[in-house]
Amino acid sequence: MVHATSSLLLLSLALLAPCLSAKQCLLTGKWTNDLGSNMTIGAVNNRGEFMGSYLTAVTATSNEIRVSPLQGTLNNINKKSQPTFGFTVNWKFSESTTVFTGQCFVDKNGKEVLKTMWLLRSNVDDIGDDWKATRVGNNIFTRLRTLKE
Numbered sequence: 001m002v003h004a005t006s007s008l009l010l011l012s013l014a015l016l017a018p019c020l021s022a023k024q025c026l027l028t029g030k031w032t033n034d035l036g037s038n039m040t041i042g043a044v045n046n047r048g049e050f051m052g053s054y055l056t057a058v059t060a061t062s063n064e065i066r067v068s069p070l071q072g073t074l075n076n077i078n079k080k081s082q083p084t085f086g087f088t089v090n091w092k093f094s095e096s097t098t099v100f101t102g103q104c105f106v107d108k109n110g111k112e113v114l115k116t117m118w119l120l121r122s123n124v125d126d127i128g129d130d131w132k133a134t135r136v137g138n139n140i141f142t143r144l145r146t147l148k149e
């Protein structure tokens with residue numbers, strides 16, 4: 001009897017362990033990337049949709065940088081602890097658009113990190129310039145900590 005009870009206890013612990021250890025990576029909040037750009041992501045709704053704002057540290061134009069809106073979706077229908085996502089930034093100081101896709105990870109120190117890749121489409125006047133109108137790159141985002149924290 002004692003043996004059956006302890007086996008049941010061990011089995012329950014083994015089943016619960018992954019749920020207890022996996023910290024959820026959450027998108028909502030303020031982030032900064034390896035270029036020094038900052039973004040704020042708002043609440044994610046029950047369809048996985050979110051909005052936010054992006055302040056880039058760099059630009060491919062000579063225009064004055066302005067805060068620009070972003071819109072995206074989080075894929076978390078299976079309630080993964082490290083979900084994938086994508087968002088689009090509609091730049092308000094240029095005619096360009098950037099799409100980001102990535103995954104929200106929790107690193108070995110328990111710190112959330114967004115590993116992303118992006119495509120930046122610039123506006124060209126001539127279809128002959130299409131070949132040089134799209135840049136590609138990657139960015140790593142970590143949570144922006146304020147002095148208060």
Ligand code: BTN
Binds near residue numbers: 058094118137139
């Ligand atoms: C433009 O130059 O037309 C708009 C700004 C583009 C900024 C790019 S988007 C990808 C990369 N990551 C950043 O944080 N900023 C640059």
